[in-house]
Amino acid sequence: MNEQESAPVSQEPEGREPVFLLPLSITALAGVLIAIHLASTLVLNPDGQVDLLFWFAFQPYRIVVAGVDPSIAIPLIWTPFTHALLHAGWEHLLINVAWLAIFATPVVRRYGAGPMLFLFLISAFAGAALFAATTLYSQVYLIGASGGVAGLTGAAIRFMFQPVLMARDAETGEPVVLGRRLASLREVFVNPRSRFFTLIWLALNAAVPLVPLLTGSALSIAWQAHLGGFAAGFLLVPLFERKS
Template sequence: MADTPQQPQREPIFNVPGVIMVLIGLMWAIHIAADLALDEYGLGNLRIWFAFIPDRFANAAQWPGGALPLLWTGFTHAFLHVDYMHLLINTAWLMVFGTPVGRRYGTAGVLAVFLLGALAGALVQTLALTVSINQFAILLGASGGVSALTGAAMRFIFEPIIVSKDPETGDPVALGRRTATLAGVFVNPRSRTFIIFWLGLNLLIGFAPFILGANVAIAWEAHIGGFIAGLLLPSVLDGLARRNQRP
């Protein structure tokens, strides 16, 4: 019998975990559907019920649903965006930093970091508004969750690869990158430089209204809140993974 030549396997164009593609697809589907199906009144209602409104904490009676939407809007605001440019930027950032987190921690890990980061960003934004002159804001966008994935990636993407030996052949085997301690992240010059640059950029955004004389509606406080949550979460995820591996 003649051998049948095997077709070479094709590498995917984008080697992105499925959970990242699902998140991106969901964001785009929601935004396109809202853009095509809702008028200004409908879009306003969508944001009232699913965007995060910190003013509900202090003036719940003035809003439809009272304080009840606070149970879900800390998460659902991450799937709403102001416009296509806002969505495009968050999509690109999600793909870049969500991919390494997805490869390391899987679907559950990505969702945990993304959703908890979105919630942390919303809560930090609320705290910031309590000491700000501007006491009102409607928070929407994936930036808090994406910032959390960025923070989580800082714990390992700049760390050295752990190499072991195959017990049978003795060949070197790459086991992946170790998770840095919180202190280690700031000792490593590459992760430290990235974090300083990232924080500096967000602080610059915060001072933009004073520099440019314009109201730049970017929730930079939510970015920082999500980023800090992301820095902390790999310690929890690694601990859960070790517990599951115990006999």
Template sequence: MNNPENQQNPQETGKNAPIVNLPPIVTALIVLMVLIHFCAQVILTDESLYRFFLTFGFAPIRLQYAPEMPGGIGALFWTPFTHGFLHADWMHLTFNMLWLAVFGTPIARRYGPYGFGVVFGLGLIGGVIGYLIVHFNSVAILIGASGAVSALMGGALRFMYQPLLKAVDEETGEVRILGRRLATPAELLKDQRAVGFTVVWMGVNLLFGLFPQLMGMDGASVAWEAHIAGFITGFFAVAWLERRLF
């Protein structure tokens, strides 16, 4: 029989529980991006905001005219990363931050802040490469954390549908939760949920790119190439992290 003295009062437990139970690295990143966007919207004029985006966003045309553009040649090295901290409007920011919280949390809890940073950073680079392949001579500016968020999504897909692994202590009989195993690509192909999630997500992004009018949006406003490239990057990046950290 359970001892009442050892039981916690549900009201007390709820009182002490955090309102937002996100890993610190995820919370810090969301706060940082909100602050950057808020300051940019409040402080900068329309003209200076465009120059700000041109300096820290990724513009493929910079590969040809880097010396003449804001930031010069140096921007070739920082814009593949800094573009992910800029957003066009509050809706763009809100959408990305919600997905960052959803898929960044399992990655941060599994691999820690270092592993989270690796997947996020590689996702930014992967997104830039995907965008560059399709828009090599484009003057459009790529901004937003979508590529990195897609990488977190692709990485989380490798384990989020896997069953929990458990171990039983031989002496006490206590059951310990070990976590979820990282699935191989071949194993994921046998999982209908993983396949369905991937097909729907990829399909929606391809529709944005191939038939933007049918989706009711301007194709240039949705960096579907960065989404897909980031997803693929994160999908394979976690396997490297798994070997390095476990």
């Protein structure tokens, strides 16, 4: 990242506070997720909701049956991404929107809206890929933004726990904020705060498959999408660092 990082410039007239504290791109993405869920629950009848899942949720089993009927596999072109726009219920949606607001915000402020959206989509794809690798024959659907949000979480961890770098202006001697440097993979695990957060996050998601065995509950959480998305954001975020 360029060591001379400028502070965000407010577009609001002087003396006025912005209505929304979130960046516009995050507000827009959250609005799209909410609008889609509203439409699916209030406008579509049960048959329409089934069709919505068929055409826009990700189902790995399509890969298996593609040899028998190739037309069934056509939605695989877009469903690794569009599954991130659908949710199973309001609780599912609101948890993902809250997590999006928390971890997408530092990514947008550092890199901008375009890189944030790219990381969200490519992480959703990576989450779908790991989900497919572990559920290929189960005929289950994957929906939810959690893979994309997990990718933004992985990206943010690379810098949000690092110390703020300071310097002094050569002419005035005033302190200048340089920003936070992107941590290397090693530095993430050397820093106590980023190491603790990362290991706890990975451990909790890796333990999800054990919950039904220990409690007898029918817990349905796509931990594969979380882990795949997190890895994508964690590893790909250096692509958006500005060169010195």
